[in-house]
Amino acid sequence: MSHSTAQLPIKEVLYQKVVDHLAFIYPELGIESIAQELIHTMRLDEDCQSPLAHKNLWDQTDIAVITYGNSILGENQPPLKVLHHFLQTHFPMLINTVHILPFFPYSSDDGFAVAAYKQVDPPLGDWHDILRISTDFHLMADLVINHCSAQHDWFLNYQKGEDPGSDFFVEVDPSEDLSKVVRPRITPLLRATSTPQGTRHVWCTFGHDQIDLDFKNPKVLAKIVDIIRLYLDMGVRVFRLDAVAFIWKRLGTNCLNLEETHEIVRLLRTLIEHANPNAVIITETNIPNQENLSYFGNANEAHCIYNFSLPPLLVNTLVTGNCRYLKNWLMSMPPAQNGTTYFNFIASHDGIGLRPVEGLLDDSELEALIQTMENFGGQVSWRALDDGSNKPYEINIALFDALKGTTAGEDEWQLRRFICAHAIMLALEGLPAFYLHSLVGTTNDYERMKEHGHNRAINRRQWQEHDLNEKLADPDSHHHVVFQQLRRLIKIRRTQPAFHPNATQFTLHLGDQVFAFWRQSMDRRQSIFCLNNISDQPQTISLNAINLIGTDEWKDLISEATYEDMLTTITLDPYQTLWISNRW
Template sequence: MNPYFASQVMRRLAGRFRRLYGDEAERCLARLAMLVGRYGIEADLAAEPRPPWDHRTALIITYGDMLHGPAEKPLATLKRFLDTHLAGLVSHVHLLPFFPYSSDDGFSVIHYRKVNPDLGSWQDVEALGERFGLAADLVLNHVSRQSKWFGDYAHGIAPARHYFIEADPAADLGAVARPRSSPLLTQVATRGGPRYVWTTFSADQIDLNYANPDVLFEILDILLLYISKGARIIRLDAVAYLWKKPGTRCLHLPETHEIVKVLRDVLALVAPHVLLLTETNVPHAENVSYFGEGDEAHMVYQFALPPLILHAFLSGSTEALRAWGAGLADPPPGCTVLNFTASHDGIGLRPIEGLIDEAALAWLIARIQDSGGRVSMGKGPGGALRPYEINATWLDALNGAERPADVQCRRFLSSQAVMLGLRGVPAIYFNSLFGARNDHALAEKTGLARSLNRTKWDVATLERLINDPLACERLIWEGYRGLLRVRAAHPAFHPDGRQTFLDAGDGVLAFTREAPSGDERMLCATNVGAVERGLGAELLAGCGLAPGSGADCIADMPLQWRGDALVLEPFQTLWIALP
């Protein structure tokens, strides 16, 4: 037997199962012992532990059908495009849900163990993982109404007849916090008559009942399947809502954190090289709580970053972004953050609660709406509606259409340089690689505001755009790949490296990065405004830069000094290797 089964990890799991399931704990341990051998996954106890990330680590976020080509499945087209254009520039591919689904662009899963045949096969998924680390979604809060599990529940068939949460519509559930404004409970027909089931996200996405250990073990089995197919990062979708307890917010409950710890411990047993990434689009302090004490997620999204960068570039003020960045605590050892600006979802607004005031938030929302974006609402405690997320592509959110194309491209790339320079692992949404525009036609067709940022491409059309010397898409594409190339060449950008924010005056964001070894330091400075600004002599001297020295690593050119100060053009970012 694997020696881990007599290990401290198993003792921890025994305690976790007791806290979750009481007298069922021993049975849970026995089930786990049988489960872990099912897919032939076993930790290599003799292998030297490898660092999970470095300055070359970067993710692309993409749907499996983001690209279409002739005579092949979309996953094969995607692999060919990534192999040709991004190998060596990004290390991982986050392949958004690639399973049969009924709604929400993949996040209402009909069958967890199958690949959507419209996309390809498990062989195609595994092929992607040969050159890139594969990140896969574990959609564990809910399942499609069209799934076999829910069909069995409706017909009273074991074990799924206990997989879902029934509730009394007359019960007081007003304290429940939700990211949607749709009804919390949905009436469904069952063999026993009408029932009301818990639906946090939509009537098609039925929440699973984690108070039943059978549900957890179904999910553990699926987790191990994904690892056996090559997954190296497991994204826990909507994990904050897992455990329900009437009378509470049903958000971040202790039992939810305990389940994340169970998943982490199971990985420690059989796949310690696999990382957990939690998706919790909530205020910053709540978000980073999923690090636990270094015993929950390896990675959490830096959800406050996108709206703060957006606010800085739209307002011309770096005060809120700098104050937040300067106050960030170090992640626990072995943990890091995932930095991003855009994703398949919208730009969340809950994470900046308390970071900018209500007037600034209202102004930001108005700016986005004026430029063609939308705002989606969620329900807070008591059922009050409040803005939940901005829906727009990053380019249109940042620019609208009022600026010349070259200025829009420069502003866009500078915003990405901020994200790429910060401590953590960067994640880039596929459509941001070349600055896609809002897809109003798709949003009208689907009725989903998020579709503004979910354009799918004919691969030949996209290839023409990124090779057209007059196209904005090419300027952004080449600029973005250049930023990734420079970042990967400098150990100062290691996710574990030190980060120090500097006071460069409002309108300029400046911080230093240092390699964990101490062998390299980098000064990153960005002018978020439309007027020329400078880096003063005192700041530069403190960094060890003498007038007339140094070079910009991005442009690969000498620095533009003006006396003992450095000039920053509008929307310019400098990365300066320090002596």
């Protein structure tokens, strides 16, 4: 920082922090007035709290669910009320965090082309519904920060040369060399747009209905901060910064993960945590693993980062029956500092991203994975490369169908393989998040994909609450079995200190067919050895090989089997998980 802050009041410390952030982002502008505006917008000149560095804002009881506001529909009730009722009914004391995907008016991309940031989409409900959910759950919401809808008032004003919006978007001469720009889509980067000044070409990272905002204009930053303040008032505790890696553009670069981008994340962190020290920032950066890790900063950027490499590596492990790549990746992952953690997920509203395994899976493994997913009904989405060619970007498939077999084809182990995947996620260092459709075993929705005309719709089914409840109550339904088994695993996890998101983790080496790791509680009183047979053949292990302490009593938390003879061997059935603990 540019000044000593040791003896200063908290508001002065905050002001100096904000000034320092802005001085890096806007070195050629007078930033004092901008700092004052941002602080005033956040009402930090009225009420400013002091955040604690390296404080863990979570523990082993924190479990998240990811869902659209209208994933479950009911009779004559707004979908947000139906969702609230469903979660209260089925997950009391099990799920405590709910990520409602963009619930604002939108024009495309199932909500991520936001047409009005300060409204709840009327077909979903209203702000009262959001507030009610936030009273019973930690509410996670998207800050769609990189772009807005072409139907947003800002862009409509831009086309008319009016404010606010006339200078909110990135204009580029199409003759510029943009070949280095990294894209997640195959659509043209620039969109020709008529304005009072003639035709202009605006930057569209994700498509022509999603126009990138120009953060080089501090007025754009001020608008985003104003939106953040509203979301805090509406009960949002966890902010998911959507596509944040793309927000700063500099010609001649790949326009990804630029230093100004990181500084903006640090600035938003400063503002948010001084408004609510218990608020959390999660960065959504679907990029190669090492680049993703950079968003922790020095525990001063994201509190959590999406563990994007986990879904493709885990699916690859379970369909090949070999955990070598997953194990190598796990050994390379640094322990998260206190005050930061990984946001673990293995399914989401999007597909299984392939960029996060660049450098982790070789080309032959990737090709085999893609082919296997296509054999199980999956689709492949593509991105454009700078040479004009296209490359697979993600696999679109419901996770339940992705695990219906192996590279050899479909088999009888689909259900056990699916439960094994979630048992691994629940036990790993980090905060686990379940996609709602995984919790209930939803399968590929080909009709919705055909109706909506894009691959991602295959995993975005809308259930009628009555129909879903019937399936969950039917013991012969796979939905019921998935639901009950996952609920049980969640219940077990929540009572184990060794499963704290920041508890110690070490990778164990028990061959390529057993993915194993050790967790130890932060007070070192509990150890859990997590053994997962990721193959379709039984695997035998000597207890001596995992160094169980003979003076302790050991029990598998899942099967409740006990182990007394440390020289004995145990056999894991196909896709069986053991959580062997010395405390229960």
